[in-house]
Every structure is written in structure tokens, then in C-alpha cells.
Amino acid sequence: MTTISTRLGSAGSPGRDGSTPPEVRRTAPLRRVRSTQWAALAFALPLLAYLLVFYAFPLYRNIDLSVHDYNVRAFVQGNAEFVGLDVFRDVLTSATFPTAVRNTLIFVLVSLVFQYATGLALAVFFRTSFRLSAVLRGMFLVPWLLPLIVSASTWSWMLNGDNGIVNSALQAFGIGQINWLTDPSLAIWSVTIANIWLGIPFNLVILYSGLQNIPGDVYEAASLDGANAWQQFWRITFPLLRPVSAITLLLGFVYTLKVVDVIWVMTTGGPANASTTLAVWSYREAFGTGQPDFSPAAAVGNILILVALAIGLVYVQLQRRQEKQP
Amino acid sequence: MKRIPMPVRVLGLVGAASVALTACSSGSDGSDGSDGASAGGDTTFTWWDPYPQHEDGSDWDKRVQACGEEAGVTIERTAYDTTALTNQALLSAQEGTSPDIILIDNPAVSTLADTGMLTTMDELGFDTSAFDENLLDAGVVDGDTYGIPIGANTLALYYNKAILDAAGVDPATITDWATLDDALAKVAAAGRTGITFAGINTEEGSFQFLPWFWGAGADLRQLDSPEAVQALQLWTDWLDKGYAQQSAITNSQNTTWEEFLTGDFAFAENGTWQVNSAAEAGFETGYIQLPAMDGGGAPAPTGGEFIVAPVQEDTDRYETTSQIIECMTTTDGLVQTAETFAYYIPSTAEGQEALLAEHPELDTWVGAVQDAKGRTSDDLGTDYPLISEQLWTAVQKALSGAATPQDALTEAQTAAESATS
Numbered sequence: 001m002t003t004i005s006t007r008l009g010s011a012g013s014p015g016r017d018g019s020t021p022p023e024v025r026r027t028a029p030l031r032r033v034r035s036t037q038w039a040a041l042a043f044a045l046p047l048l049a050y051l052l053v054f055y056a057f058p059l060y061r062n063i064d065l066s067v068h069d070y071n072v073r074a075f076v077q078g079n080a081e082f083v084g085l086d087v088f089r090d091v092l093t094s095a096t097f098p099t100a101v102r103n104t105l106i107f108v109l110v111s112l113v114f115q116y117a118t119g120l121a122l123a124v125f126f127r128t129s130f131r132l133s134a135v136l137r138g139m140f141l142v143p144w145l146l147p148l149i150v151s152a153s154t155w156s157w158m159l160n161g162d163n164g165i166v167n168s169a170l171q172a173f174g175i176g177q178i179n180w181l182t183d184p185s186l187a188i189w190s191v192t193i194a195n196i197w198l199g200i201p202f203n204l205v206i207l208y209s210g211l212q213n214i215p216g217d218v219y220e221a222a223s224l225d226g227a228n229a230w231q232q233f234w235r236i237t238f239p240l241l242r243p244v245s246a247i248t249l250l251l252g253f254v255y256t257l258k259v260v261d262v263i264w265v266m267t268t269g270g271p272a273n274a275s276t277t278l279a280v281w282s283y284r285e286a287f288g289t290g291q292p293d294f295s296p297a298a299a300v301g302n303i304l305i306l307v308a309l310a311i312g313l314v315y316v317q318l319q320r321r322q323e324k325q326p
Numbered sequence: 327m328k329r330i331p332m333p334v335r336v337l338g339l340v341g342a343a344s345v346a347l348t349a350c351s352s353g354s355d356g357s358d359g360s361d362g363a364s365a366g367g368d369t370t371f372t373w374w375d376p377y378p379q380h381e382d383g384s385d386w387d388k389r390v391q392a393c394g395e396e397a398g399v400t401i402e403r404t405a406y407d408t409t410a411l412t413n414q415a416l417l418s419a420q421e422g423t424s425p426d427i428i429l430i431d432n433p434a435v436s437t438l439a440d441t442g443m444l445t446t447m448d449e450l451g452f453d454t455s456a457f458d459e460n461l462l463d464a465g466v467v468d469g470d471t472y473g474i475p476i477g478a479n480t481l482a483l484y485y486n487k488a489i490l491d492a493a494g495v496d497p498a499t500i501t502d503w504a505t506l507d508d509a510l511a512k513v514a515a516a517g518r519t520g521i522t523f524a525g526i527n528t529e530e531g532s533f534q535f536l537p538w539f540w541g542a543g544a545d546l547r548q549l550d551s552p553e554a555v556q557a558l559q560l561w562t563d564w565l566d567k568g569y570a571q572q573s574a575i576t577n578s579q580n581t582t583w584e585e586f587l588t589g590d591f592a593f594a595e596n597g598t599w600q601v602n603s604a605a606e607a608g609f610e611t612g613y614i615q616l617p618a619m620d621g622g623g624a625p626a627p628t629g630g631e632f633i634v635a636p637v638q639e640d641t642d643r644y645e646t647t648s649q650i651i652e653c654m655t656t657t658d659g660l661v662q663t664a665e666t667f668a669y670y671i672p673s674t675a676e677g678q679e680a681l682l683a684e685h686p687e688l689d690t691w692v693g694a695v696q697d698a699k700g701r702t703s704d705d706l707g708t709d710y711p712l713i714s715e716q717l718w719t720a721v722q723k724a725l726s727g728a729a730t731p732q733d734a735l736t737e738a739q740t741a742a743e744s745a746t747s
Binding site: 072073075076077078095156160161162163177179181182183184267268269270271272273274287288289290291292 | 412416419441443526573728
């Protein structure tokens with residue numbers, strides 16, 4: 001035993017016997033670090049509690065809902081049967097799933113492409129300030145500022161097949177009646193058009209502020225070198241906007257994946273599932289029918305979370321690669 | 327002493343915090359449950375209804391309070407939006423904080439009863455023999471009655487007299503589907519749109535389709551019967567021939583009524599609740615019972631709420647609850663309810679007679695309600711919402727041209743069978 005303690009002592013300070021002074025020197029700094037750490041933890045605790053209650057608990061509850069069979073009686077009495085992945089299997093093999101996935105892909109990808117392109121075009125346009133450009137830019141924010149119910153109802157009214165203003169305008173050009181919201185092949189495109197209009201301001205604002213960060217002398221140098229407007233855009237603006245574009249697209253993707261209200265107000269996911277996306281399907285299962293079906297709704301919700309998480313990880317990877325670049 | 331590494335300490339703290347939180351929340355849930363039932367002593371009873379349009383101080387609210395006073399208690403009334411009320415009721419039952427009385431839309435009664443959160447009328451000691459069976463049936467699950475209908479409304483065919491006169495149609499001649507089609511053809515020939523209805527893919531769509539479905543003799547357990555296909559073919563033909571517009575596919579009942587009020591439509595399928603609005607329209611209106619396929623009145627689905635009593639921990643409250651229910655459903659009480667809600671037809675024969683004594687012009691409605699059926703009757707109970715979802719999907723598919731009526735209904739029947747098995 002004494003040999004061991006001697007060895008321990010000598011390990012702390014070379015060539016010395018194990019005695020109190022080195023240990024005292026070691027513990028004094030330790031005590032100071034410990035109190036700072038306690039303080040740090042005390043500050044972090046409210047945040048941790050908030051994250052637990054508002055993030056971790058709902059996530060846990062959602063997963064819980066999707067691995068048990070929550071019919072209405074089980075929900076009230078709290079005795080739902082554990083069914084493992086059966087609910088997920090039912091959801092993935094249901095007849096609505098392929099339609100919902102297809103509609104979600106159309107809705108999200110088409111929305112993003114056009115929102116981003118239009119937002120970018122407008123941002124570049126507003127880069128050169130002219131008289132009233134600030135007012136005009138402010139007006140472009142209106143879709144973002146209006147409550148979604150108002151926007152969706154207005155679009156619904158405009159796209160009405162029999163009495164809508166869009167059809168009246170088209171008839172003036174000789175085009176026949178188009179059933180925007182009631183034709184099964186057109187319904188998803190109609191809600192996508194409305195969503196594009198809703199999302200342009202967000203892209204415009206973020207990309208515009210990204211453009212401010214590109215110094216003007218780069219453009220001067222380029223025009224001295226003989227670059228025309230398109231070349232300036234494609235070779236200077238677009239590459240330098242890459243980090244801002246990435247975050248805009250990521251936020252847009254995650255948001256558009258969850259959109260329910262626009263589609264619900266315009267078509268309630270109809271006619272007959274023609275404009276049902278995964279989010280609308282989840283909402284309808286839980287709240288849209290007379291018999292709330294929480295388990296499939298939670299399962300679809302979890303699938304959406306996984307998709308968003310995957311895209312988020314892709315973004316993080318891209319970020320890391322960008323940072324590593326010289 | 328070895329120093330505990332940082333990650334372990336953080337985990338320990340987090341673990342302790344989460345354990346404390348769970349313990350606190352479960353503890354408070356338990357105490358809330360028992361507190362809720364006896365909060366404020368025995369003199370406050372909680373009442374939920376789906377009539378937010380009747381605020382505190384309105385006639386309806388005063389009547390509710392009066393019934394409470396008669397039973398010797400104060401009633402605390404909360405009004406919810408009708409679509410949210412079922413979920414609220416379920417959540418409160420899960421937490422053990424159910425109110426004493428709920429007024430709930432009749433198709434939801436069997437859903438609530440199935441969870442075991444409602445008392446039967448027998449348990450309350452309430453005699454239900456005076457109430458019309460076709461109305462009471464919506465709240466009957468496995469032979470037990472779980473609530474009392476406070477009144478019923480249903481659908482009928484409103485018509486625009488000016489358009490019908492111009493087209494040379496006499497509404498009294500419309501007795502079956504053939505004569506209705508003739509009338510619509512004449513209206514179309516005169517250059518107007520024939521009919522508007524709600525085919526939206528929510529419960530409202532099923533509600534509006536059921537009179538035609540039942541009028542053809544079809545049954546909700548067999549969605550793809552030839553009768554059902556005939557009913558759906560009727561609607562699809564109307565759209566194809568231009569007797570109805572494409573917007574019927576996305577119309578709610580309110581939108582349908584707004585369209586009718588523009589004066590461009592000859593007929594509108596809508597309910598008792600529009601009687602006052604029809605009287606104030608810019609043109610003369612009237613209504614007839616919805617015709618069945620081969621004559622007579624079609625059984626239309628009943629709207630209207632049931633008064634139900636959720637299970638309480640303190641069973642002594644049931645006596646007062648029963649008194650309150652009785653107060654709300656006396657003959658006078660039913661007539662008052664009828665008048666407050668734009669003509670709910672009372673649910674007892676006596677109530678109907680009393681209403682007709684004051685409003686003889688409502689006899690068409692009384693007749694319609696006597697022919698009507700609850701959607702959850704015939705022991706459909708909790709299967710009804712599942713079948714209804716498939717029914718409105720099939721209607722949408724056929725109306726929008728995505729499938730023929732036969733195919734749409736066959737698909738619906740397969741889906742309904744697998745959903746209800």
C-alpha cells in the first residue's frame with residue numbers, strides 16, 4: 001500500500017515523495033473551477049428546462065402516439081396498446097401515401113424553385129435604387145404580412161371555376177373555363193401557385209440583404225473587364241450569394257413542408273385527395289374527420305420530421321464543406 | 327476523491343431536473359382531477375355548448391342560467407366552436423376534468439359514449455320515452471341511451487319562386503327524382519342554373535348527399551349498392567348537364583346559401599336554419615321536402631345537438647344534472663330552444679304540436695324531421711365517421727370526373743370495410 005501511495009505521490013510531482021503540498025496545490029484550483037461550473041449550469045438550467053418541456057416532451061409524445069394504437073377510447077382512458085411499427089406500416093402501405101408524397105414533392109419543389117427565382121430576380125432588380133423603389137419594395141411584402149386565412153380565401157375566390165376573376169380575365173382572351181380548384185389534375189398546381197405568391201416576400205427580403213453584403217467594387221472591376229449584366233449575375237452575384245441562398249432554401253423547405261392552412265382553406269385537400277400533401281393528411285386524420293385518428297397522424301408527422309432532419313443534415317454538410325474551402 | 331467528469335455531472339443534473347418535472351406534472355394532474363369536480367363547492371356546475379354566437383347575457387344564456395337556478399346551482403357556461411368541441415370533450419375526459427353537461431352535435435355522441443366518458447340516461451334516472459325514436463336513435467349505443475336531443479333540424483329544397491314562375495315550373499309537382507329533373511331541365515331551358523348544393527370533402531358534404539343516398543333506398547353499410555350508384559349518378563348528371571355548377575364540389579353549406587341568395591339559382595339544398603334568411607331574401611322563396619327517388623319525402627339526416635352528461639367522480643352531482651336536463655327539455659323548453667336556434671324542431675310530439683300552434687308555417691319542416699334519420703342510428707355509432715369520410719371522397723371523385731360513380735363507390739366500400747373492421 002505504501003509503495004502505491006508513494007508512486008502516486010511521485011506521479012504528481014517528479015522525484016518527490018507523496019505528501020500533502022502537491023495535492024493542496026491541485027485541489028485549490030479545482031474548487032475554483034467547480035464553483036464557476038455550478039454558476040454556468042445554473043444559468044443554463046432554465047434553458048434546459050424550456051428545451052425539455054417544449055421540445056423534448058412533445059417529440060416524445062409524438063413518437064409515443066405513433067407506436068401505440070390510439071383509438072378514441074384508448075386516448076381517453078389512457079390504455080393504448082403498444083403496436084411497434086404497425087402504424088407506420090399501415091401509413092406507408094395506405095392508398096393515400098403515394099398520392100400524398102407525390103403532391104408534397106410537387107408542392108414543395110415547385111414552390112421553392114419559383115419563390116427563389118422570383119425573389120432573386122426582384123432582389124437584383126431592387127439593387128439599383130430608383131425613385132419610389134423603397135415603397136415598391138414595401139408593397140412586395142404585403143403577401144407576407146397578410147393573415148394566411150385572408151390570402152388563402154382571396155385566392156380561393158379568385159380561382160373559383162365559375163365566378164372567379166382569373167377565369168373572367170382568361171375568357172376575355174378566348175380561353176374556356178378552367179376549373180382551378182375542382183379539377184383533380186389542376187388542384188395541386190393551383191394551391192402551389194398561391195403558395196409561390198405567399199413565399200416570394202420572404203425570399204426577396206433575405207436575398208436582398210445578402211446582396212447588400214457584396215461590395216460594389218467587385219462589379220466595377222467586372223464591368224471594366226467587359227462583363228455584361230448576365231455574366232455579372234451568373235459569375236459574381238450568384239456564387240457570392242451561396243451561403244444566403246442555402247439558408248433561404250433550407251428555411252423555405254422546412255416551412256413549406258408543414259403548410260396546411262393554405263391548402264385546407266382552398267381545397268381541404270380535395271377533390272378526393274388530389275391536393276393532399278403529407279401535412280394536410282396528418283391534419284385531416286387528427287382533426288378533419290368526425291373520428292380523431294391520432295396514431296396515423298402522429299406517424300405521418302414523424303415522417304415529416306425525419307425528412308426535414310435529413311435536409312437539415314444535408315445543409316450542415318454543405319456548410320462544413322464551404323468552410324473547409326480556401 | 328476522484329473528480330466526477332463534467333458530462334456525467336450535467337447528465338445527472340438534467341436527469342434530476344426531468345424527474346422532478348415529471349413528478350410535479352403528474353402530481354398536479356392528479357390533484358387537478360379531483361379539484362375540478364368539487365371546485366367552488368357543490369353549487370357550480372360546468373356547461374359546455376357549441377353556440378359561441380350566444381354570448382353571456384343573451385336569451386339562450388339566460389335560459390341556461392335559469393335552469394341552473396331552478397336546480398339550485400350556478401351554471402358556468404363555456405361556448406366552443408362546434409368543430410373543436412369533440413376534441414375538447416375528449417381531452418377533458420382524458421385529464422379527468424369533464425364538465426357536468428355538454429351539448430354536442432349528434433354524430434359525435436356515439437364517439438364519446440364509446441370511450442366510456444358518458445353516463446347513460448338510465449343511470450341518471452331519466453325517462454326517455456316521450457322523445458321521438460328516430461331522433462333519439464343517434465345517441466343509442468348497444469341499447470343504451472347516452473343523451474337527449476334538444477331539437478333537430480334537417481335539409482329541404484328551397485326554391486326561388488320568381489325563376490320557377492318564369493320557367494313554368496310548379497313546385498307542388500316535384501314529388502320524385504323524375505319530376506325534379508324535368509323541373510331542372512325547364513329552368514335550364516329558361517337560361518338559369520338549376521340547383522346548388524354542398525359537395526365539399528368534409529362532413530357537410532356527406533350531410534348534403536345523404537337525403538339522395540337514403541332517398542334511393544341505399545344503406546350506409548353498403549356504399550356500392552345499385553341504389554347508391556343511382557344517387558351519385560343523379561348528382562354527377564346534374565353537373566354534366568349544367569343543372570349545377572362546378573363550384574358545388576368545393577361549396578360548404580354557407581357558400582351554397584350565399585349562391586342561392588344571389589338570385590341566380592332555382593333550387594338550393596339547405597336547412598331549417600336558413601328559414602329567416604330566406605324570408606329576407608330579395609325574391610320570393612319557398613321550400614319543399616327533398617323528394618325520394620320513387621316518391622314521397624326522402625329521409626334526410628338530422629342536425630342538432632344532444633344534451634349529454636359526462637361521468638363525474640362525485641356521483642351525487644347526477645341528481646342535479648338530471649334536474650337541469652329535465653328543465654331544458656320540457657315542452658315549453660323545447661319550443662324556446664326551437665325559436666332560439668332558428669327553428670330546431672322539438673324532439674317530442676308534444677313539443678312539435680306546441681311549435682306548430684305558434685308557427686303553423688313550419689309544418690313542412692316538422693314533416694321532414696319526422697321522416698329524418700340520425701346519421702349514427704342503425705347502430706352505426708362510431709363506424710359512421712369512417713364511412714362518411716369514404717362517402718364524401720367518392721362523391722368528390724365522381725363529381726370531379728376522376729372516377730365513374732360505380733368505381734368511386736366500390737373503392738369507397740372497400741376502404742370503409744377495412745376501416746371499420
